[in-house]
Amino acid sequence: MSDQVDDLVSAHSTALIGVNGGPPAVTGTAPRPTAWDRVKLARHPERPRTLDYIERLTTGFIEMHGDRSAGDDQALIGGMAQFGDRTVMVLGHQKGRATNENIARNFGMPRPEGYRKAERLMTHAAKFGLPVVSFIDTPGADPGISSEERGQGVAIAESLLTMADLPVPLVAVVIGEGGSGGALAIGVADRLLMLENAIYAVASPEGCAAILWKDAAKAPEAAETMRITAPELLRFEIIDAVIPEPTPAHLAAEATIKAVGAAIAHHLDALESAYLRGDPRGGDRLRADRYAKFRRIGSWRDGPF
Amino acid sequence: MVRSFFHRHGKFQPVAPDDGRAEQKIPDDLWVKCPRCQELLYSKQLEQNARVCPKCAYHFRLRARERIFLLADDGTFHEWDKDIAPRDPLGFADGSGTYAEKLVTTRRKSGETEALVTGRATIGGHRVALAVCDFDFLGASMGSVFGEKLVRAIERAGDRNIPLLTISASGGARMHEGMFSLMQMAKSVAALARLGNAGVPHISLLTDPCYGGVTASYATVADVILAEPGALIGFAGPRVIEQITKQKLPEGFQTAEFLLQHGMIDLIAERTSLRTTLTTLLAHYGRAADHQAMLNPAPRHRPSEVALTLTEQGVVAAHVPALSLAGRSVSHAEPSPHHE
Numbered sequence A: 001m002s003d004q005v006d007d008l009v010s011a012h013s014t015a016l017i018g019v020n021g022g023p024p025a026v027t028g029t030a031p032r033p034t035a036w037d038r039v040k041l042a043r044h045p046e047r048p049r050t051l052d053y054i055e056r057l058t059t060g061f062i063e064m065h066g067d068r069s070a071g072d073d074q075a076l077i078g079g080m081a082q083f084g085d086r087t088v089m090v091l092g093h094q095k096g097r098a099t100n101e102n103i104a105r106n107f108g109m110p111r112p113e114g115y116r117k118a119e120r121l122m123t124h125a126a127k128f129g130l131p132v133v134s135f136i137d138t139p140g141a142d143p144g145i146s147s148e149e150r151g152q153g154v155a156i157a158e159s160l161l162t163m164a165d166l167p168v169p170l171v172a173v174v175i176g177e178g179g180s181g182g183a184l185a186i187g188v189a190d191r192l193l194m195l196e197n198a199i200y201a202v203a204s205p206e207g208c209a210a211i212l213w214k215d216a217a218k219a220p221e222a223a224e225t226m227r228i229t230a231p232e233l234l235r236f237e238i239i240d241a242v243i244p245e246p247t248p249a250h251l252a253a254e255a256t257i258k259a260v261g262a263a264i265a266h267h268l269d270a271l272e273s274a275y276l277r278g279d280p281r282g283g284d285r286l287r288a289d290r291y292a293k294f295r296r297i298g299s300w301r302d303g304p305f
Numbered sequence B: 001m002v003r004s005f006f007h008r009h010g011k012f013q014p015v016a017p018d019d020g021r022a023e024q025k026i027p028d029d030l031w032v033k034c035p036r037c038q039e040l041l042y043s044k045q046l047e048q049n050a051r052v053c054p055k056c057a058y059h060f061r062l063r064a065r066e067r068i069f070l071l072a073d074d075g076t077f078h079e080w081d082k083d084i085a086p087r088d089p090l091g092f093a094d095g096s097g098t099y100a101e102k103l104v105t106t107r108r109k110s111g112e113t114e115a116l117v118t119g120r121a122t123i124g125g126h127r128v129a130l131a132v133c134d135f136d137f138l139g140a141s142m143g144s145v146f147g148e149k150l151v152r153a154i155e156r157a158g159d160r161n162i163p164l165l166t167i168s169a170s171g172g173a174r175m176h177e178g179m180f181s182l183m184q185m186a187k188s189v190a191a192l193a194r195l196g197n198a199g200v201p202h203i204s205l206l207t208d209p210c211y212g213g214v215t216a217s218y219a220t221v222a223d224v225i226l227a228e229p230g231a232l233i234g235f236a237g238p239r240v241i242e243q244i245t246k247q248k249l250p251e252g253f254q255t256a257e258f259l260l261q262h263g264m265i266d267l268i269a270e271r272t273s274l275r276t277t278l279t280t281l282l283a284h285y286g287r288a289a290d291h292q293a294m295l296n297p298a299p300r301h302r303p304s305e306v307a308l309t310l311t312e313q314g315v316v317a318a319h320v321p322a323l324s325l326a327g328r329s330v331s332h333a334e335p336s337p338h339h340e
């Protein structure tokens, strides 16, 4: 772990900037943002979205719509695109900016058909040996009546299952909000990366505060104790790398997108070299190591009480 | 094949709580009011009917060990990994105190050490690996220990080629363990992917209530999904849905019957005939496996590349360096007696 990350971890609770005013500036030697600052940065409406990354980092994107069953979900998009000299399968949650677009995109909250489309595209990727790159940016899976009727839980579970067993490299990047199971559904990856101001949480801080504090206004406290920031999750070895954001992404879209592109390229290269170059059984090794990676996540103690 | 646990009190009780308050026994002279039909039921009569209301078939909730007692052949249940203990990796504290304190109280009140009880048994003579939720332990929320015990049970089922039966009742993820908790969804499903590749069946019984991370992971990644009558099963909780959508929920929303209608489960399984249903299912899978072995006597592919050896005592022997890290706490460097 680098010193820089240690600094981030130790300093994240000392700074309290931007809570009452605008978003905090994260530059040079300025105080590090709190977890709650990062929640606001991660949700910033001007933050680059999945389609911004696809547009700037890839060419020849062919969006593949629909789950072949119930509909096409605009909150979870995907398709083939050329990234460097590879064709990859890109998946991502897509939030909107203006109100109309936000409604069309359901605020980035996928319905079951979104997860079933993602699963279809992952299976397609496996068939043609395409690496999968996914961009995570969702408040969570859609909590609506019709989503329940169409099996939101099963749809997420089956996406997890397909991803866990995919014989091609998977790189996922949390670019904004990593909202619980709805985020994880496209995040069972060989390499899980996070932008420095992204968050990844088991529940929204507001939801957690409402349940455990009986007061949603305690969200900033919940955000702190839930350990949802990239440096903390790196320390827990739940993610594999933090992509620095010297300036918050909404103020430096170009630089952020470029850094994310470089990180994805680096990890895809590394995975291909380690598993696939000259090894026809490499896909099996990749799956076995992906299993080992998730297998050891947890915090417990063996032995009598 | 109704089994009563009335006359067998104590045999399958939770491990002794230190203050005796977790006693599950309903005194013989107690009357219980059915929450659905309001009928006053003599508790003895209720116990003898597997805690199903004899008037309206309302299924009362059961503790993990009561379920196991109800299903397993007498004396065949052998528990696994009872000593895996939770930690507090986040140093989590909410308005009412720390997670560490909460664990102590919960352990005392529930008489259980964690929210999932695992082990092996036979049902109608068929061997089965069991993983059963105990809702009284923090709403059977899925933390690290839940995930680890579940995955060890899945791996043992795979190594021994015995079907897996999971019985779920859970509020979902355990918020006190943050992302460690969320990742148990991926971990358990990844283990089931390997079990599936090995051709070992997973039967999932959903009981009241099943929500969130459990519904969206291992509990619905199953070859057969059964649900108890009236059980509430969903991804988002009804209150959240009402708050967010401002819509009135339809009649019977998220009940087992609702899920059946919408094609999400295979079967509604009445508790009083559950042993028969499971025995029949297990017999089918047993015959299928025998027939496959007859057609193709070559050894079946096993998921033993997992490189873990799980003994009856729950000791993990790692053959792959990466896996020797199992059990570590990367956040708090409290030494683990077995793994560090």
Ligand SMILES: [Zn+2]
Residues within 6 Å of the ligand: B034, B035, B036, B037, B038, B039, B053, B054, B055, B056, B057, B058
């Ligand atoms: Zn009744």
